[in-house]
Amino acid sequence: MMYLSLFLTFLKIGAFTFGGGYAMIPLIQQEVINHGWLDTEELIDFIAISESTPGPLAVNVSTFVGMQTGGILGALCATLGVVLPSFVIILIVAKVFEKFQRSKIVNGAMIGLKGSVVGLIGAALITTGISVFGSAVKTVNVKEIVAALVMIAGLAFGIKKKVSPIILILASAVVGIIVKRFII
Amino acid sequence: MLAQLFLAFLKIGAFTFGGGYAMIPLIQREVVENKKWLSDKDISDIIAIAETTPGPIAINAATFVGYKTKGVKGALAATIGVVLPSFLIIVLVATLLKDYMHYEIVEDAFWGVRIAVIVLMAKAFISMLKQCPKNVVSYGIAIVALVLVGIFNISALWIILGAALIGIIYHQLKVGAKK
Numbered sequence: 001m002m003y004l005s006l007f008l009t010f011l012k013i014g015a016f017t018f019g020g021g022y023a024m025i026p027l028i029q030q031e032v033i034n035h036g037w038l039d040t041e042e043l044i045d046f047i048a049i050s051e052s053t054p055g056p057l058a059v060n061v062s063t064f065v066g067m068q069t070g071g072i073l074g075a076l077c078a079t080l081g082v083v084l085p086s087f088v089i090i091l092i093v094a095k096v097f098e099k100f101q102r103s104k105i106v107n108g109a110m111i112g113l114k115g116s117v118v119g120l121i122g123a124a125l126i127t128t129g130i131s132v133f134g135s136a137v138k139t140v141n142v143k144e145i146v147a148a149l150v151m152i153a154g155l156a157f158g159i160k161k162k163v164s165p166i167i168l169i170l171a172s173a174v175v176g177i178i179v180k181r182f183i184i
Numbered sequence: 185m186l187a188q189l190f191l192a193f194l195k196i197g198a199f200t201f202g203g204g205y206a207m208i209p210l211i212q213r214e215v216v217e218n219k220k221w222l223s224d225k226d227i228s229d230i231i232a233i234a235e236t237t238p239g240p241i242a243i244n245a246a247t248f249v250g251y252k253t254k255g256v257k258g259a260l261a262a263t264i265g266v267v268l269p270s271f272l273i274i275v276l277v278a279t280l281l282k283d284y285m286h287y288e289i290v291e292d293a294f295w296g297v298r299i300a301v302i303v304l305m306a307k308a309f310i311s312m313l314k315q316c317p318k319n320v321v322s323y324g325i326a327i328v329a330l331v332l333v334g335i336f337n338i339s340a341l342w343i344i345l346g347a348a349l350i351g352i353i354y355h356q357l358k359v360g361a362k363k
Contacts, residue, residue: 015343020204020234020241022308026333027340028318033348041298048297051304055197055270055359056204056242063271067278075278079271086239089194091256093237097229104359105352106236107207112351115313116343121309126334128305132298148299155303166201169300177294178287 002070003077009035010062010081015089019117021057026120029127036067052166055114058082137140147179185254186261192219193246193265204234207266211245221253242266265298321354 017024050060066078136144200207234244250262332338
């Protein structure tokens with residue numbers, strides 16, 4: 001049952017990831033790749049497109065994965081799954097918000113969760129980096145490595161200057177075409 | 185009122201890029217300044233609540249505002265409103281992409297785009313690191329999580345559950361010690 005599996009997987013992702021957006025990527029990456037729905041590179045492409053289209057990143061990525069795996073019905077199952085836990089939990093918490101915020105258990109859990117988010121994004125960064133740069137490094141493709149390093153420096157400068165992520169992604173697409181066609 | 189909530193969040197979902205925190209100023213303008221449904225205090229509550237509950241921040245915020253304004257029905261209207269534009273746009277893009285993904289020029293473009301995503305992930309990593317509570321337990325959990333998931337490919341789910349549990353125990357011990 002692929003639809004049920006999509007729904008339950010994204011339900012799990014929606015129920016257990018804190019911090020939204022990029023903090024949700026590590027679990028999405030693990031789950032989606034373990035299920036064999038996508039490979040790492042496809043997921044990165046989806047993240048890029050999700051970042052360049054309006055709306056919440058996590059919802060965009062879920063819809064994308066669902067669509068790719070099971071068409072419109074798959075997209076519906078994945079999106080419903082990722083949204084449902086948030087929705088239900090907020091309805092419960094909204095009633096007892098003041099008490100919830102002062103709770104020793106919630107405050108304690110946040111100390112651990114904020115640490116885990118740092119580690120999980122770090123881990124996603126490692127596995128993504130290996131999948132994108134692995135083959136260039138292994139085959140000692142000097143031109144490609146240099147081009148990538150120059151791009152990373154340019155992007156880091158862009159982020160420092162607070163250029164919007166959409167502009168950075170679009171510019172990288174143009175640079176990618178130029179580099180691959182005329183330089184490498 | 186329900187239709188207005190739905191339309192307000194439809195607009196927010198259709199016009200914010202980057203999701204989550206990028207939506208908060210728009211929600212503030214729409215819900216507090218234009219419609220006067222909620223106060224500024226409610227907006228700061230939204231950020232606190234979105235951080236401490238799981239799931240996408242935009243969904244947390246929409247559900248909370250909807251509920252505060254018009255109960256469960258309001259929560260439903262706001263949440264559907266904020267999700268709908270994303271859903272439709274992605275369904276459209278995914279359909280188009282299937283036909284164009286195998287053109288060489290598209291593949292070349294994605295070579296560049298992947299590098300951009302890695303740099304954006306690195307940026308998210310740095311900003312999470314800055315928000316991390318400055319104590320041995322939080323940093324310790326970060327390092328252990330990095331190694332277990334990045335190298336040994338342990339499920340992130342166990343790491344999240346374990347981290348929450350350790351945080352709770354640490355906090356209880358610290359509060360106990362103060363007394």
